[in-house]
């Protein structure tokens with residue numbers, strides 16, 4: 551059985567790895583000319599994604615490449631003194647098995663785990679998919695596949711091609727997100743530093759595997775802003791407007807806007823498809839069920855979804871209609887819970903009032919002051935809340951075909 555996957559970031563390589571383990575013939579097409587190694591950001595892996603990575607044999611590499619951030623200093627607008635937060639305690643409250651790693655490093659670990667048995671077509675993109683599985687590409691010769699999977703992110707090409715109008719069913723979560731690459735000398739390893747104000751947050755961090763530092767900006771907006779997704783100058787103007795006058799340090803970061811080699815800007819938007827399969831085509835990861843970038847644990851959900859989809863295809867012996875139905879059933883609850891979590895996180899991470907700003911800074915400080923055992927015990931009381939990602943249940947699929 552021949553399976554085509556569009557996208558080689560997180561969900562694509564994880565899915566490809568498991569499908570080849572189950573004996574399928576897998577091709578991955580990626581628009582970028584090679585595996586992307588610039589401009590990524592730090593992402594989180596929670597318990598189920600850690601366990602799946604362990605089964606793939608890549609957990610030691612992933613742990614070795616962890617960002618290692620242990621301390622966060624928060625400057626609250628209007629406050630005289632900063633708050634110091636123990637990041638390990640904060641994370642410990644949300645997860646008992648977690649790692650933070652740069653997205654590009656994670657992608658490479660998954661890619662390397664399976665690349666020898668997978669055909670990768672870099673620098674290409676799908677242009678059409680017929681109901682019979684005939685696929686045309688921008689560059690490669692057209693071919694026929696039994697199954698096509700879109701693992702090509704929030705703005706998925708496969709989703710647009712196959713789902714038409716439904717592809718755009720989204721909910722704006724009231725905020726924007728930007729990431730800027732700045733000189734490493736502006737940050738310190740192991741220590742994040744953030745400025746927190748009403749409706750806006752700016753935070754810098756770096757990590758041992760990085761040659762630069764990254765500044766993440768989050769800001770609120772009641773209305774969706776008007777700009778073209780390719781109009782980077784306008785996006786930079788919008789960002790500058792949102793952070794004007796926050797703090798001289800933030801102004802210094804914004805000076806890098808004209809020099810930065812990597813800039814990312816997008817709305818915090820949640821995909822709201824109720825079903826993400828049509829005929830022989832399905833979606834995985836952010837392409838199918840992005841709860842919102844940076845607010846909904848979407849990396850873990852992507853790894854989890856890729857593992858479940860491959861497992862269900864193997865269980866159904868390639869009967870893809872049966873497998874897709876089982877995959878969607880298995881993902882229903884994790885996706886709904888991640889969406890709910892993301893909607894709350896988008897509000898809490900960027901508070902809309904001075905009281906909210908105070909509560910966020912104070913809450914983080916309090917958690918970091920409690921003994922880890924206590925924060926874990928308190929968090930464990932609400933597995934449906936803060937422990938949403940650790941508590942996702944999945945079936946124990948075999949590690950190889952017939953295994």
Ligand SMILES: Cc1cc2nc3c(=O)[nH]c(=O)nc-3n(C[C@H](O)[C@H](O)[C@H](O)COP(=O)(O)OP(=O)(O)OC[C@H]3O[C@@H](n4cnc5c(N)ncnc54)[C@H](O)[C@@H]3O)c2cc1C
Pocket residue numbers: 556557558559560561562579580581582586591592593594595653674675676701702703704706707727728729814834835836837843844845846847848849850852
């Ligand atoms: C700024 C930012 C901050 C984030 N922070 C966090 C965080 O703190 N924690 C967390 O868990 N998650 C975070 N995320 C989300 C995380 O990056 C994604 O959930 C995760 O990368 C999803 O993986 P994916 O493989 O499904 O999609 P993506 O990582 O989006 O990858 C899609 C792939 O498809 C390729 N592609 C796109 N179009 C085509 C095409 N036409 N043809 C072929 N290939 C194509 C792209 O080049 C890319 O390689 C953040 C995301 C962003 C943008």
